[in-house]
Amino acid sequence: MTLIDQVFRSPQLPQILRELNQLCDKEQAARKEFYETITEKDKAELLMDSLFSFSCKVQV
Secondary structure, eight states: OOHHHHHHHOTTHHHHHHHHHHHHHHHHHHHHHHHHHOOTTOOEEEETTEEEEOOOOOOO
């Protein structure tokens, strides 16, 4: 039985769905804010609610 099957058959399914929806809502809000504030000059990435900024300085 797969994990999905186990979750689907669980009596806790409604609570699991609520928590997953809350996580999805939080991720969507963070992603929206990220895309509204980032510019083309920024070298950044949003991964799992964490902002990673990159600096590409080349020394000659």
